[in-house]
Amino acid sequence: MDIVTTHARRSDALSKERIVETAIEILDAGGERAMTFRALTARLATGAGAIYWHVANKDELLAATTEDVITRVMTDVPDDSDPEEAIRAIALGIFDAIDAHPWVGAQLSREPWHSAMLHIFEGVGAQLQALGIPQRAQFNSGSALVSYILGVAGQNAANARLLPRDTDRTAFLDAVATKWAEHDPAHYPFTRQIAAQLRDHDDREQFLAGIDLILAGIATLR
Amino acid sequence: MDIVTTHARRSDALSKERIVETAIEILDAGGERAMTFRALTARLATGAGAIYWHVANKDELLAATTEDVITRVMTDVPDDSDPEEAIRAIALGIFDAIDAHPWVGAQLSREPWHSAMLHIFEGVGAQLQALGIPQRAQFNSGSALVSYILGVAGQNAANARLLPRDTDRTAFLDAVATKWAEHDPAHYPFTRQIAAQLRDHDDREQFLAGIDLILAGIATLR
DNA sequence: ACCTGAACACCGTTCAAGT
DNA sequence: ACCTGAACACCGTTCAAGT
Numbered sequence: 001m002d003i004v005t006t007h008a009r010r011s012d013a014l015s016k017e018r019i020v021e022t023a024i025e026i027l028d029a030g031g032e033r034a035m036t037f038r039a040l041t042a043r044l045a046t047g048a049g050a051i052y053w054h055v056a057n058k059d060e061l062l063a064a065t066t067e068d069v070i071t072r073v074m075t076d077v078p079d080d081s082d083p084e085e086a087i088r089a090i091a092l093g094i095f096d097a098i099d100a101h102p103w104v105g106a107q108l109s110r111e112p113w114h115s116a117m118l119h120i121f122e123g124v125g126a127q128l129q130a131l132g133i134p135q136r137a138q139f140n141s142g143s144a145l146v147s148y149i150l151g152v153a154g155q156n157a158a159n160a161r162l163l164p165r166d167t168d169r170t171a172f173l174d175a176v177a178t179k180w181a182e183h184d185p186a187h188y189p190f191t192r193q194i195a196a197q198l199r200d201h202d203d204r205e206q207f208l209a210g211i212d213l214i215l216a217g218i219a220t221l222r
Numbered sequence: 223m224d225i226v227t228t229h230a231r232r233s234d235a236l237s238k239e240r241i242v243e244t245a246i247e248i249l250d251a252g253g254e255r256a257m258t259f260r261a262l263t264a265r266l267a268t269g270a271g272a273i274y275w276h277v278a279n280k281d282e283l284l285a286a287t288t289e290d291v292i293t294r295v296m297t298d299v300p301d302d303s304d305p306e307e308a309i310r311a312i313a314l315g316i317f318d319a320i321d322a323h324p325w326v327g328a329q330l331s332r333e334p335w336h337s338a339m340l341h342i343f344e345g346v347g348a349q350l351q352a353l354g355i356p357q358r359a360q361f362n363s364g365s366a367l368v369s370y371i372l373g374v375a376g377q378n379a380a381n382a383r384l385l386p387r388d389t390d391r392t393a394f395l396d397a398v399a400t401k402w403a404e405h406d407p408a409h410y411p412f413t414r415q416i417a418a419q420l421r422d423h424d425d426r427e428q429f430l431a432g433i434d435l436i437l438a439g440i441a442t443l444r
Numbered sequence: 445a446c447c448t449g450a451a452c453a454c455c456g457t458t459c460a461a462g463t
Numbered sequence: 464a465c466c467t468g469a470a471c472a473c474c475g476t477t478c479a480a481g482t
Contacts (some may be wrong), residue, residue, distance in 0.1 A: 037456060110380055125413065270449075276446095
């Protein structure tokens with residue numbers, strides 16, 4: 001289509017892109033519960049049918065928003081010559097994206113073999129090849145890394161959902177730690193003991209520690 | 223309350239237990255979408271208010287169903303004298319439970335630091351202590367194992383949701399593999415190459431391989 | 445104390461009708 | 464081709480009223 005010869009289009013013309021963009025704004029501002037078709041139509045000043053013209057249904061729309069965020073992460077991840085370092089960078093990129101958009105975490109762990117996950121899988125896999133992991137072990141290794149990342153993603157999303165809008169993090173961890181410590185010591189000795197460490201642990205660091213554990217395990221296969 | 227002196231109660235008297243039990247039946251039979259309060263009231267021959275008398279809301283009910291399934295898993299897991307073997311047994315127990323009740327996978331990865339997850343965390347943690355992992359490393363190690371388990375759980379649930387009721391597994395994997403192979407080879411070399419292995423891989427084996435990778439990483443810390 | 449069920453305030457999705 | 468918006472068939476949750 002020739003931009004020069006076409007009439008100037010309404011700057012707010014509807015498109016899947018613009019719908020996805022708006023959906024992301026709503027999700028960021030109000031979370032998953034706020035992202036309804038009514039909120040979308042209000043914000044886009046249109047009818048429900050207009051959105052369905054560009055998007056099959058809500059699931060597809062949510063998948064597209066997730067894909068959008070993850071694509072950006074995978075594009076922005078700095079290229080590192082050290083494959084292990086590159087895997088850490090991918091993982092941290094996703095972690096930070098979910099920190100900024102908690103709903104992505106929930107969406108990632110709801111989606112199956114699709115789009116967004118494949119992006120991650122592909123990024124990790126390339127580094128596994130560079131690491132010299134034997135062919136037969138690459139599938140299991142990549143799958144383990146991705147599953148772990150998705151697991152943490154889901155947890156982070158769940159925590160964000162639980163948190164009353166911008167709670168103080170220290171206060172939150174304190175509350176959780178107190179709850180953990182309340183459990184019957186006879187049945188929960190480990191949890192009780194760990195409760196103390198919960199208060200001043202760093203989610204991001206712990207996430208990376210997990211990645212490193214898996215990488216150490218993978219190194220074993222070489 | 224004295225059972226002898228009280229009048230015989232209706233055998234179908236309502237209780238949280240019975241509500242949870244019925245909810246599980248509905249979830250098993252029809253999946254998460256089928257588990258509505260209307261389905262529950264119909265099955266229990268009661269009104270919505272009666273259920274709310276025993277349960278705060280749907281989230282609490284779903285958490286209770288998950289807790290119920292996981293508690294059973296953790297109770298049934300055979301005690302093994304080898305801590306690594308015990309961790310494998312816990313992980314496989316959860317895997318099989320989610321295979322039987324796919325909705326548990328979705329629920330687990332939606333819930334935060336709560337109940338069901340703590341059960342798993344505690345079970346794994348005890349074995350980490352038995353393994354002789356230093357105190358400071360136990361938290362990260364346990365958290366990595368649990369995150370990985372939850373990640374796989376979520377994926378399995380997502381796959382089950384995708385699957386048209388009792389699809390042939392081979393046909394399903396074939397379809398996924400074909401889709402993977404369709405991706406642009408320039409952008410998805412790894413995925414394309416792995417597509418072949420997808421067809422005859424075993425989810426359960428792959429899950430266990432991931433656990434072993436993490437265990438191998440943890441062994442490094444000793 | 446426990447249960448009933450109509451009513452409320454929402455949803456996602458469809459579809460005849462418009463331009 | 465693309466958009467409008469009323470209508471449909473659902474939801475979870477509440478609450479006055481019953482026993």
